Amino acid sequence: MNDQPFPHESHTMNLFTGLSAFPLTPLRDDTVDETAYAGLIRRLADAGVDSITALGSTGSYAYLSREERRTALRIATENAGDVPVFAGIGALRTSHVRALAEDAQNAGVAGVLLAPMTYQTHTAEDVYGLYADVTRDLSVPLIVYxxxxxxxxxxxDDLYQRITALPNVASIKIPGLPDDPDAAAARVAQIRSHLPAHVTIGISGDPAAATGLIAGCEAWYSVIGGTLPQPALTITRAVQRGDAAAAIAESERLRPLWELFGRAGSLRVMAAVAEHYGLASHSCLPLPIRGLGDAARAEAIALIERLGLQPTP
Incomplete structure (x- = not known):
């Protein structure tokens, strides 16, 4: 394991822990709905999330132009208060990623999130080269997505090790873990054995979040947290205070929602919730992504109300 020093190491670790909420980037008339987006960001800051990741997959980054992304980051940083903002910078070409990283840094973000987007199939060397090229010029920490x-x-795991040895890499956002708690803890320990001490592990895949946090992940990179932060905070704070049973109980209570995510897609479900409760205008997703049909939308809203998760505008 590489223990390369990292500037302000303890501060960086604290930055990439807890609940990072991934909001929608709602559109209206095929452009960023600035008013709705600002409202979503303010709601997250007021809720007390630990960070806000603008332009994640839930934020439809891959469908937005460079100018639209600049607009989103301006709004996010202006409305997040003291909550750190991370920015998704994924794109198909390395030169485009580097330009987006520069825009994000100029917007004042606290970190960037990078997924290896692809049309042609990537090799491991392609992906390592992407992160090596991008981190070379970064002045903020990077999350590997x-x-x-x-x-x-x-x-x-070997690629994790190579990439996290690069400068400015601060966290990795991993996919879901085994359901069995012991197997999940073993997998997190296995990943951690390949990482420098300063790099945190963040779980993604909301149904696996409670298990991942209990297994030793320091962060939850959350879809539901971007629109419905309270249940995500309930799970996160329970684990942080050592109450694993409460975290599991809340995640189990939300199981019907996790199952709906699996059937209908978490992005579409969260968009339907935001639209229904006035947090975004109707048809807020970028075409060709279409929202839920009438029956699925009604199912989603009925479930939200049965679980007592209705957001207030």
């Missing part, structure tokens, strides 16, 4: 379901690229 491992999401094989979206990127169709699977990181190995």
């Amino acid at each position: 491992d999401n094989p379901g979206t990127t169709h690229f699977t990181f190995t």
